[in-house]
Amino acid sequence: MRSLIRLNDLAKEGTMPRDNNFLIGYGERLTFNVDVPTGGSAKNMPYDSTTAKFRFTERLKVANEYFRALPTDACPGNRGVALLTMHPRFMSKSDFPKSLLNAVGLKALGSRPQIVTPERWGIIQHPETAQTEQILVSGRRDAFYQLADSLQGWRPTMGAMVDLSKVESISAFTAESKLRSIPEDRSVVLLEVLLHNADDQSIITSFLDYASSRGEVFLRKRRDIGGLTFIPVEAPRQNILDIARYSFVRVCRGMPSLRPIYPGLIRSTPAIRVTLPVDKPMDVEFKAVIFDGGIPKATLADLSKWVSLSEPKGIGPAVPAYEQHGLAVTGAFLFGVLSNTKPAAQPICSVEHVRVIDQRDASSNDMEYVDVIERITDHLDTHPNHYKFVNLSIGPSIPITDDEVSYWTLALDQRFASADSVVAVAVGNSGGLDHASGLDRIQPPSDAVNVLSVGAADSNGPFNWGRASYSSVGPGRSPGLVKPDGLAFGGSTTEPFNILHSVSVAVQTSGTSFAAPIALRSSAAISAQLGLGLKPLTVRALMVHQAEDGGHDRSEVGWGRFETDPARLITCPDDSMTAVYQGELPVGISLRVPIPIPADDLSGYVTITATLLIAPNIDPGFVGDYTESGFIAVLRPHSQRFTHNHGKRSAHPRTVSFFCEGGMYGKGEFELREGGLKWEPCVRRSRRFLASSLYKPCFDIYYHNREDGLPAEQARPIPYALIVTVYAPKVPNLYDCVVRTYANVLVPIQPRLRIRVTT
Numbered sequence: 001m002r003s004l005i006r007l008n009d010l011a012k013e014g015t016m017p018r019d020n021n022f023l024i025g026y027g028e029r030l031t032f033n034v035d036v037p038t039g040g041s042a043k044n045m046p047y048d049s050t051t052a053k054f055r056f057t058e059r060l061k062v063a064n065e066y067f068r069a070l071p072t073d074a075c076p077g078n079r080g081v082a083l084l085t086m087h088p089r090f091m092s093k094s095d096f097p098k099s100l101l102n103a104v105g106l107k108a109l110g111s112r113p114q115i116v117t118p119e120r121w122g123i124i125q126h127p128e129t130a131q132t133e134q135i136l137v138s139g140r141r142d143a144f145y146q147l148a149d150s151l152q153g154w155r156p157t158m159g160a161m162v163d164l165s166k167v168e169s170i171s172a173f174t175a176e177s178k179l180r181s182i183p184e185d186r187s188v189v190l191l192e193v194l195l196h197n198a199d200d201q202s203i204i205t206s207f208l209d210y211a212s213s214r215g216e217v218f219l220r221k222r223r224d225i226g227g228l229t230f231i232p233v234e235a236p237r238q239n240i241l242d243i244a245r246y247s248f249v250r251v252c253r254g255m256p257s258l259r260p261i262y263p264g265l266i267r268s269t270p271a272i273r274v275t276l277p278v279d280k281p282m283d284v285e286f287k288a289v290i291f292d293g294g295i296p297k298a299t300l301a302d303l304s305k306w307v308s309l310s311e312p313k314g315i316g317p318a319v320p321a322y323e324q325h326g327l328a329v330t331g332a333f334l335f336g337v338l339s340n341t342k343p344a345a346q347p348i349c350s351v352e353h354v355r356v357i358d359q360r361d362a363s364s365n366d367m368e369y370v371d372v373i374e375r376i377t378d379h380l381d382t383h384p385n386h387y388k389f390v391n392l393s394i395g396p397s398i399p400i401t402d403d404e405v406s407y408w409t410l411a412l413d414q415r416f417a418s419a420d421s422v423v424a425v426a427v428g429n430s431g432g433l434d435h436a437s438g439l440d441r442i443q444p445p446s447d448a449v450n451v452l453s454v455g456a457a458d459s460n461g462p463f464n465w466g467r468a469s470y471s472s473v474g475p476g477r478s479p480g481l482v483k484p485d486g487l488a489f490g491g492s493t494t495e496p497f498n499i500l501h502s503v504s505v506a507v508q509t510s511g512t513s514f515a516a517p518i519a520l521r522s523s524a525a526i527s528a529q530l531g532l533g534l535k536p537l538t539v540r541a542l543m544v545h546q547a548e549d550g551g552h553d554r555s556e557v558g559w560g561r562f563e564t565d566p567a568r569l570i571t572c573p574d575d576s577m578t579a580v581y582q583g584e585l586p587v588g589i590s591l592r593v594p595i596p597i598p599a600d601d602l603s604g605y606v607t608i609t610a611t612l613l614i615a616p617n618i619d620p621g622f623v624g625d626y627t628e629s630g631f632i633a634v635l636r637p638h639s640q641r642f643t644h645n646h647g648k649r650s651a652h653p654r655t656v657s658f659f660c661e662g663g664m665y666g667k668g669e670f671e672l673r674e675g676g677l678k679w680e681p682c683v684r685r686s687r688r689f690l691a692s693s694l695y696k697p698c699f700d701i702y703y704h705n706r707e708d709g710l711p712a713e714q715a716r717p718i719p720y721a722l723i724v725t726v727y728a729p730k731v732p733n734l735y736d737c738v739v740r741t742y743a744n745v746l747v748p749i750q751p752r753l754r755i756r757v758t759t
Contacts, residue, residue, distance in 0.1 A: 024579045024747070025580050025746065026580075026745070027579040027596070028581045029746065030593070030596070031591055034589070034591075036590045043090070052167070053164070055169075056151065056164060056170060057151070059169050063172040067080040067172060071245070074247055076203050079139060079248075080144060081138045081172075081173040082137050082139075083134045084167060085134045087167065097163035099160045099163050103159075103160035106143070108135055109621060110196060110620075111623060111625055112404065113134075114133070115130070115131055116132050116169075131478070136173060175244035175245040178244040179252055180252070180401070180404070181253045190234045190254070191240065191253065192230060192252075192255045193232070193251070194229070194253075195207060204229055211243055217232075218231070218233070226619065226620030250404075256406070257397050258372065258396065259428060259429065261322055261394075271506065274339075276335065277343060280305055282349070284349070284350070286387075287351065287389075288391065290326070290354070290390075292326035292329050292353065293326040294309065294326045307350070309355065316360050318355060318357075327499075328501070329516075331500030332514045333517035340498075356375040388420075389523060390422070390520075392426065392445065393425075394513075395428065395445055396408055397428070399438050400441055400443065402478070405626070406444035409448045412450070414617075419535070419536060421536050422452060425445055425452070425454065426454055426511075427443060427453050427454060427484045428443030428472040429511055431472050440473050441474070442455075442476060443472055447476050447477055447480060449618065449682075452520075452523070452544075454520075455468075455487045459495050460489040471515075474558060479627040479680050479681060480681065487561045489564075499514060523539050526566075526570065537721045538721040542569065543563075545609070570749070572725075572735050574734065575727065577596070577726055577734055577735045579723070579738075580722075581720075581721070583719070585631065585718050586717055592698050593722060597694060601731055604731070605689070606694060606726060607686055607687070607725075607727040608635075608658075608686065608687055608688075608727075609725040610699070611682070611683070612683050612720065612721075613681065613721045615681065616718070619706075629703065629704070629705050630680070630703075630705075632704070634658065634699065636655055638696075640653070641654055652700070658685060659685050678704070703718060703720075726738075
């Protein structure tokens with residue numbers, strides 16, 4: 001049974017939310033910086049120096065045999081690439097083998113996660129297997145050849161030798177291990193080749209010559225991001241393995257195609273008559289953008305008071321089926337779930353629909369993957385910080401993997417690290433595919449850490465709902481483990497989703513394409529009611545915080561089904577209060593965050609629920625260290641209780657476990673790397689306490705940063721959003737007690753307007 005309290009079910013356990021019990025704002029006024037020493041004791045090495053040398057040498061011999069067999073033109077500058085697999089206990093940025101790489105003359109290109117079974121652990125209690133990190137390192141082939149002899153003279157105290165004892169294995173990065181999803185039904189295959197360019201143009205130039213003799217290279221479709229280069233190559237099947245032998249190729253995979261536009265069923269039932277509103281959008285201070293297949297011109301004129309259509313320069317003619325999909329997605333955001341028994345809801349804000357698909361994309365199953373994302377990123381780059389809300393119900397038709405990231409995900413994560421937008425992304429409709437092979441996993445770019453990834457619930461009712469059978473499942477990649485972030489209604493065979501088909505007609509279907517704009521509409525409702533002072537990052541945190549899991553498995557529903565009642569999103573029950581904190585986490589020092597509770601009126605059991613969210617920059621090549629920012633958050637429940645060691649009292653009150661790895665996914669459900677939680681961008685948990693154990697409770701949040709797996713040299717403060725709910729069923733007026741206790745410091749966020757559910 002999960003410990004997470006379903007916040008929106010509090011009405012069943014206590015009092016109903018009151019109209020005037022608004023979220024309590026300005027929690028950041030309570031915060032202050034505090035110096036809390038960090039660090040741990042030295043670790044016992046799994047391998048002594050003699051054993052480490054022997055193990056490394058034996059594995060290096062095998063790698064060198066592979067390097068010697070490579071053709072010269074596959075090794076630009078005579079360089080090869082190896083995989084340095086770290087022991088699972090040595091994966092922190094302080095354990096990065098910098099001394100080893102410097103001593104040998106190797107360069108780290110990137111990293112990827114890997115599950116391993118170490119030969120030795122160096123500790124008594126340990127799991128059989130664990131997630132670790134493989135570092136991709138490049139160097140001259142003769143450097144690898146000479147390494148086996150030179151390391152025999154290394155002394156145990158040398159930094160390079162200490163690093164060597166932290167290494168589990170070394171191996172060549174073989175061509176066979178680089179192949180992914182190669183189609184078996186064709187003799188000529190269009191590939192997406194991913195290179196580590198090492199900031200060296202000669203690597204790209206050399207690859208173009210190498211690949212051109214084995215296939216056709218589409219140089220105009222080359223895309224660079226970070227230290228990676230994506231290049232489409234079309235080649236005969238028998239040449240694919242040879243292309244993958246090029247040292248700096250990271251991945252060689254079949255070019256993904258776009259997802260089918262109507263994955264759900266469209267029932268052969270009579271059309272549903274709908275009545276659209278006549279009013280303009282509720283809020284004109286912000287707007288949303290939807291990237292999709294366009295809108296039929298005949299219908300666009302009737303929607304012009306709410307929708308404008310943009311078409312990128314050079315895009316070809318529209319496809320009617322894709323326009324219908326774009327209309328359905330846009331209609332879901334504008335009007336919510338349509339019904340033939342009541343008028344459609346008034347749009348919250350205006351929408352710019354950007355058509356990113358044309359006839360060429362529809363007739364091709366491959367190159368559209370490149371063209372469509374380029375249209376999306378080009379529009380975002382020419383309209384920076386222009387949209388507060390963004391929707392993508394399209395994407396590649398491939399499941400995510402733990403060791404690689406798609407260009408779609410990288411491009412969007414990089415652009416939305418600014419945290420200036422709430423971005424809803426449909427997770428895909430592969431939930432009915434084979435689970436054992438991972439084909440049912442969420443699809444890019446919903447694995448991005450800076451978006452709200454949305455799956456589909458099978459019912460819009462308050463009870464007996466679950467994940468729609470077609471909705472893709474988690475987990476996401478670590479970091480970014482909890483995916484989808486949540487669910488919204490997307491329809492099912494028993495309860496279809498009514499999509500807008502024309503200005504007065506709806507038809508029945510289902511799909512995550514329509515769940516995403518429903519969730520985004522709830523996000524927009526928060527901003528419309530509470531104003532733009534509530535930052536987009538805070539809106540996203542509130543969506544996660546208010547989601548209720550219904551007792552379902554995390555991989556099925558993420559944090560839970562998102563709340564769609566505008567009133568419940570911004571109010572609290574009488575026996576509960578929710579405080580909002582938003583600001584920046586400082587560098588090199590902890591932020592102390594007091595939790596507002598009444599000083600004397602607390603009794604019985606008290607549940608604290610907290611959601612903490614940041615928007616990190618990402619490191620494209622280092623998939624194992626994908627997020628460049630992370631945090632450690634601890635709870636100090638009682639400010640007058642300390643730990644004592646040999647008669648000396650601790651400098652700060654004692655801590656208790658709150659955010660923890662078990663609370664993310666649970667043991668046995670997913671192999672989480674040691675310390676992996678501290679790089680997760682979003683955490684949420686509930687814990688129950690006796691009122692007597694709480695006195696001026698607080699969180700201490702310490703922010704840390706890394707770059708290329710190492711501590712960042714110039715870390716900067718990072719925006720954060722924290723939502724904290726205190727629920728005390730024995731204190732029926734808890735909300736009022738908190739408001740009185742913190743008067744003139746914390747202030748209920750008065751709404752600018754109220755959105756009522758249409759009845």
